[in-house]
Amino acid sequence: NARALLGILLIYGVCWVLSEKRKLFPFRLIIGATIMQFVFALILFGIPFVRAILFKANDVVDGLQNATRAGTSFVFGYVGDNVAAQQLMDGSPPPLFFFQILPIVIVVAALSAILWHWRILQWVTNGFAYIFQRAMGLGGATSLAVSANVFMGMTEAPVLIRPYIKGMTRSELLIMMTAGFATIAGSVLVVYGAFLEGKMDNPLAQLLTASIMAAPAAVAVALCLIPETTPATERMKEPDFSYSSTMDAFSTGASDGLKIVLNIATMLIAALALLWLVNAGLGAFPDVAGAPLSIERILGWIFAPLMYMIGVPMGEAAQSGSLMGVKTVLTEFVAFLQLAEVPQDAMDPRTRIITAHAICGFANFGSMGILIGGLSIVEPARRDDFLALAWRTLLAGTLATCLSGAVVGALPYQLFAGVGG
Secondary structure (H helix, E strand, O other), X not given: OHHHHHHHHHHHHHHHHHOOOHHHXXXXXXXXXXXXXXXXXHHHHHOHHHHHHHHOHHHHHHHHHHHHHHHHHHHHHHHHOHHHHHHHOOOOOOOOHHHHHOHHHHXXXXXXXXXXXXXXXXXXXXXXXXXXXXXXXXXXHHHHHHHHHHHOOOOOHHHHHHHHHOOXXXXXXXXXXXXXXXXXXXXXXXXXXXXXXXXXXXXXXXXXXXXXXXXXXXXXXXXXHOOOOOOOOOXXXXXXXXXXXXXXXXXXXXXXXXXXXXXXXXXXXXXHHHHHHHHHHHOOOOOEOOEOOOXXXXXXXXXXXXXXXXXXXXXXXXXXXXXXXXXXXXXXXXXXXXXXXXXXXXXXXXXHHHHHHHOOOOOOHHHHHHHHHHHHHHOHHHHHHHHHXXXXXXXXXXXXXXXXXXXXXXXXXXXXXXXXX
């Protein structure tokens, strides 16, 4: 899809227009980051045995759902087990979101903490950090933060480099913050994969790849907006993030998972209520093109050109743009929920995958407060810088995920399709 390649050029063109120092615009870095994105996609989906392993990731969702059900059914009874609920009620009741879906986050958070304590996740993170450091010339601390964001949350990853944040340049801070907005934490990645099961080919594999592909794009976009002018921060020797034992990792991870669950539930209640109120207000206006006005339609019109340029067909650009807008104004959680509700015959499979990649990030208004609050706790002395970079971070994170969508749009659909999901 040649249009998607033009979309990549257009996005970086926007970055050039908004760059603080156009004379230092990192053209070579852009080329390198784009090549990295294509290489990641081709390795993960193009090499048969890697592709087979990646597609097996969807079995992880099934396993985690079954494991979570074992816990929720014990704690909540049939309320936490949809299979048991079907035996008590006529028909097939939809799963109760808070009791049956969100608890997966707790399980994944506990498992991730254990894997970190056992140094398995550390090894993977350090491997990606080495790639970013060598291929993109990042400082060790910055590259570690970028790679950690692929697997951890946007507020957890900076903890790994806490001693270095105080001395980071504005460019490095923007890279760190943008990486947090352009990727998705593993704890909720599994939930989104569960949402899209049966709706899209290999959803968890797609979203994991989207998070990996967005990392180099986040670096490139951040350095386009604020080109680096000083030497990179030195590599840190050991991450400042550890647990005293496996049990400490398990209990801390589970507790952190509960906090995430409560935060998600709170944000969803507020976001969906706000969406209803806005749509109720817009409903007072006359219909447009035979349908009532809604925030989804308006956002669809705004984001449709961008989605069209990254490879979405014109006829579906407004629908895809609506999801992109909902993700930006509300949360990616709501956007993934709405994407999962789109009927199979109402959206082309290729469009669905491009859209999933484009909305696979934390770049939204609500996350701005979460990110700034978390970073201000990690390094209070840089709070003014975090605030000053907030809007650039939102823009950079959005453009980075769109670049991932454009890479998918530029490659053959058959590369990403397959049995499973």
